[in-house]
Amino acid sequence: MSGFAIRGWCPDAWHPMAAGDGLLVRVRPRLGRLNRKQVLGLCDAALTFGNGMIDLTRRANFQLRGVSEAEWPALIARLVELELVEADPVLEKKRNLLVAPIWQEADDTARIAAELIARLGELPELPGKVGFVIDAGPVPVLPGEAGDFRIERAAGGSLILRAQGRTAGAEVTAGAEVDRLIAMARWFAENGGPEAGRMSRFTAELPEWAQGSLLPARGSCPLQPGPTSTGAAWGVPFGQISALALARLITDPAATALRTTPWRLLIVEGAAFAPVEGLVDDPADxxxxxxxxxxxxxxxxxxxxxxxxxxxxxxxxxxxxxxxxxxxxxxxxxxxxxxxxxxxxxxxxxxxxxxxxxxxxxxxxxxxxxx
Structure with a gap:
């Protein structure tokens, strides 16, 4: 890692950012989900190579804190082994997507997100903060979260492709969603989008196939601490948790996996809801x-x-x-x-x-x- 430059960009695992307590190393769980082995491995890595503190970001990612330059290569190797980081830095940079956290196996959100991850190599080079939102559940839950290229549920029930900054989107047929996302990313890259930096600041007229008049369905309120359809959710004060506390969340024999959210909440699949020391269990907190x-x-x-x-x-x-x-x-x-x-x-x-x-x-x- 010797000689790498640390700048004020949006970091990823291969491009860490300097903080007062060391390097920040960002981890982007696939579909915002970690199985038990990955959670425990992440916690062990945070304690072994960092200072044991983990941030939960507004993009539903984790950041390991306090990593030294000397420890960074071993940390990366461990995260790649856990399948939490792409072995190819170019693909890792492109894997910038936010997924509606309450998805079910093989539903539209999971299907589209998994296909997009599998086809990352087809995406062009994009500015570091440009990302995708997959919010294809029955009711949108991510309307207030930033994302340049979006697949969302329309008010009439169909799926739409919508560019950030545009109020309406174009209907997409089932199975063609990722084709359209990739096409929009290429159009953005080839027509001056990188100079604008974000889709919301890019005022060029959209290509005809991306223009539409379908409005997203009315969104539901973000999750709150309490029982969920997949388990239970707890709030993380300031979006920061110790590796030891995170590991304890998954040690419940009934817990099978952990899901991240952009609302500083963690969902534990299979877990029963009960107070947990250091986490928020009261929606009125x-x-x-x-x-x-x-x-x-x-x-x-x-x-x-x-x-x-x-x-x-x-x-x-x-x-x-x-x-x-x-x-x-x-x-x-x-x-x-x-x-x-x-x-x-x-x-x-x-x-x-x-x-x-x-x-x-x-x-x-x-x-x-x-x-």
């Missing part, structure tokens, strides 16, 4: 309404700590809270009712009529009655 980046010292860009402060003030905030360690505003999942942004060791506050600049931590706590 204020931590489910908090977005907070790792902050200082985990991120070299941050000048303030974030998550301990967020825990203190979250119960006092009505609505959504976002705490960012710097002006990049990382970790945001949408509009926040209260925002705290780190700047030179202090916090700028906006929301709920409390517009203040350069507040010390104690002052922030006092303002929210959490001192």
């Amino acid at each position: 204020p931590l489910l309404r908090v977005d907070a980046c790792p902050g200082a010292p985990s991120c070299p860009q941050a000048s303030v700590e974030t998550r301990a402060l967020a825990r203190r003030i979250a119960p006092q905030v009505t609505g959504r809270l976002h705490v960012s360690g710097c002006a990049k505003r990382c970790a945001a999942t949408g509009r926040a009712d209260v925002t705290l942004i780190g700047r030179e060791g202090r916090y700028d506050l906006s929301g709920e009529g409390r517009e203040r600049l350069a507040l010390g931590r104690d002052k922030v706590l006092a303002l929210f009655g959490a001192g």
Whole structure:
């Protein structure tokens, strides 16, 4: 790995990103699912080659933290062995897809996603953040999640191909969905899309076969902690969990696999729902309404700590809270009712009529009655 460049791109396993606690190595589970062996192997790898902390990202991926440059090659070999990372770095970069997490074996979502993964080699080179969304269940669950090229259920029940930024899509026949996704990706790559960076910023007229007037069906609410059709779901505060805690989730004899979601929830197939230490089991828990980046010292860009402060003030905030360690505003999942942004060791506050600049931590706590 000597000589590799670390930039501010969206990382994958073959292109890690530097953080204050070491390298971030992203793992993209196929169809957002890991079997028991893969979960335990991932946890062992996080403890052996990293600092034992694992992030759950907004793309339903995992990030192993605290990996050193010296340990990275052995980690990659282990992840490839577990079939969590493609052995070909080019294919791994292309495997950027978000799948509706409550899929059933051989349903439309699983079928389309599996075929797209099998045909990654047919995709052109795309900007690092460009990705696919497969949301082909009876009711869409990912309408609020970013994705440039989408297969979704239409209001009338058919499947549509829709480009991000367009309100409507074109109907696709069963079995042709992946052909259309690949064709749209090639059209984007060949007609100036990479210069725009994302489909939502690309204003060129779509090819005729991608134009349509079918609207996606009305989406359902994201999952909440509790029983699911496949097992049980728990919230992960700030999207971070220790490898030991993650391993404990799968040690239940009834648990067969783990599914990731873009909502900082983990689903354990076959598990019965019950409180789990360190995870959120109450849908009303204020931590489910908090977005907070790792902050200082985990991120070299941050000048303030974030998550301990967020825990203190979250119960006092009505609505959504976002705490960012710097002006990049990382970790945001949408509009926040209260925002705290780190700047030179202090916090700028906006929301709920409390517009203040350069507040010390104690002052922030006092303002929210959490001192």
